[in-house]
Amino acid sequence: MSAHALLTPLEPTGSLTVEKVLSVRHWNEHLFSFTVTRPPSFRFRSGEFVMIGLMGDNGKPLLRAYSVASPSWAEELEFLSIKVEDGPLTSKLQQVKEGDEIFLGRKPTGTLVADALLPGRRLFLFGTGTGLAPWMSIIRDPDIYDRYEQVVVVHSVRKVSDLAYREELDNKLAGDPLVEDFAATQLHYIPTVTREPFHTSGRIDALIADGTIFAGAPERPQKFDPEHDRVMLCGSMAMIKETAALLDGQGFTEGSNANPGEYVIERAFVG
Numbered sequence: 268m269s270a271h272a273l274l275t276p277l278e279p280t281g282s283l284t285v286e287k288v289l290s291v292r293h294w295n296e297h298l299f300s301f302t303v304t305r306p307p308s309f310r311f312r313s314g315e316f317v318m319i320g321l322m323g324d325n326g327k328p329l330l331r332a333y334s335v336a337s338p339s340w341a342e343e344l345e346f347l348s349i350k351v352e353d354g355p356l357t358s359k360l361q362q363v364k365e366g367d368e369i370f371l372g373r374k375p376t377g378t379l380v381a382d383a384l385l386p387g388r389r390l391f392l393f394g395t396g397t398g399l400a401p402w403m404s405i406i407r408d409p410d411i412y413d414r415y416e417q418v419v420v421v422h423s424v425r426k427v428s429d430l431a432y433r434e435e436l437d438n439k440l441a442g443d444p445l446v447e448d449f450a451a452t453q454l455h456y457i458p459t460v461t462r463e464p465f466h467t468s469g470r471i472d473a474l475i476a477d478g479t480i481f482a483g484a485p486e487r488p489q490k491f492d493p494e495h496d497r498v499m500l501c502g503s504m505a506m507i508k509e510t511a512a513l514l515d516g517q518g519f520t521e522g523s524n525a526n527p528g529e530y531v532i533e534r535a536f537v538g
């Protein structure tokens with residue numbers, strides 16, 4: 268797609284609205300995030316995903332699934348995106364600038380929502396790479412701190428610069444008026460970097476095995492407890508499969524919107 272194509276006005280369709288890019292933040296050569304206008308008719312639950320995209324070279328919308336990274340109450344919609352070098356969408360999407368237009372699907376959906384989990388006390392949000400996006404939505408929604416006493420975000424990435432939102436998370440969302448008071452005591456952030464030196468470097472399964480993920484909430488058991496613990500998984504398919512198998516083995520059952528359970532999953536990409 269040419270730079271000119273990005274400037275050609277888009278037309279809404281029955282399933283897509285056209286939204287304006289409001290801001291863009293490049294985290295590194297593989298990752299960026301951006302915000303777009305939110306149509307008044309767009310309702311979603313924190314943690315859901317939606318189709319977004321640009322006009323393809325063939326004159327048809329080129330769409331991909333994206334988790335919304337902003338919470339359900341926010342006026343703007345935020346997305347965290349990978350930059351795949353030869354990726355049909357992201358090789359172009361990474362060039363968007365303030366004022367450009369993108370397509371937004373009218374029907375957000377997904378299972379990484381509080382409604383798909385049974386009530387509990389401690390919520391673990393495990394994400395690899397861009398699998399952090401739905402957690403940024405959920406932890407910026409005050410509702411989650413009513414539902415859970417402790418919320419633990421574990422973000423596993425290859426390189427330190429892949430730790431998108433690290434500062435905000437390290438600071439427990441200080442400055443976010445709706446959640447900062449809750450997050451100050453209830454939110455725990457455990458970043459791990461697997462291919463560069465960092466204070467924590469194990470994959471998620473290793474951090475479960477050695478107890479690192481339980482360290483933030485010392486008053487609770489230092490192991491999983493299916494009665495009170497709830498888990499959401501997002502990111503690499505291999506991580507999801509392996510962690511889901513581990514949880515199954517410990518008496519957790521997978522939840523869905525129709526049948527809430529003790530954990531829920533959503534792949535953020537195939538790989």
Ligand SMILES: Cc1cc2nc3c(=O)[nH]c(=O)nc-3n(C[C@H](O)[C@H](O)[C@H](O)COP(=O)(O)OP(=O)(O)OC[C@H]3O[C@@H](n4cnc5c(N)ncnc54)[C@H](O)[C@@H]3O)c2cc1C
Nearest residue numbers: 331332333334347348349354355356357397400535536538
């Ligand atoms: C439910 C769901 C939610 C998603 N949410 C997000 C999101 O919030 N942010 C996001 O960046 N992507 C997300 N994705 C992936 C996204 O739909 C696209 O695959 C991505 O934008 C790349 O599009 P592309 O056309 O450039 O390349 P594709 O042809 O779609 O992908 C090319 C290859 O790049 C790799 N890849 C694609 N996406 C990722 C990724 N996110 N992380 C690591 N490797 C990847 C895979 O190996 C894939 O085969 C989600 C996918 C699903 C199914």
Ligand SMILES: NC(=O)c1ccc[n+]([C@@H]2O[C@H](COP(=O)([O-])OP(=O)(O)OC[C@H]3O[C@@H](n4cnc5c(N)ncnc54)[C@H](OP(=O)(O)O)[C@@H]3O)[C@@H](O)[C@H]2O)c1
Nearest residue numbers: 297395396397423424425426429461462470471503505506
């Ligand atoms: N992020 C980058 O720096 C980078 C650079 C070049 C290309 N890319 C492209 O982007 C794609 C995705 O990269 P990504 O970094 O977003 O995702 P990724 O390869 O899935 O890595 C993200 C994190 O998930 C961990 N992980 C992978 N498989 C796991 C498993 N089975 N169980 C537990 N943890 C697991 C990784 O650990 P390990 O490090 O131990 O695998 C890493 O910490 C790749 O296919 C690659 O082509 C990314």
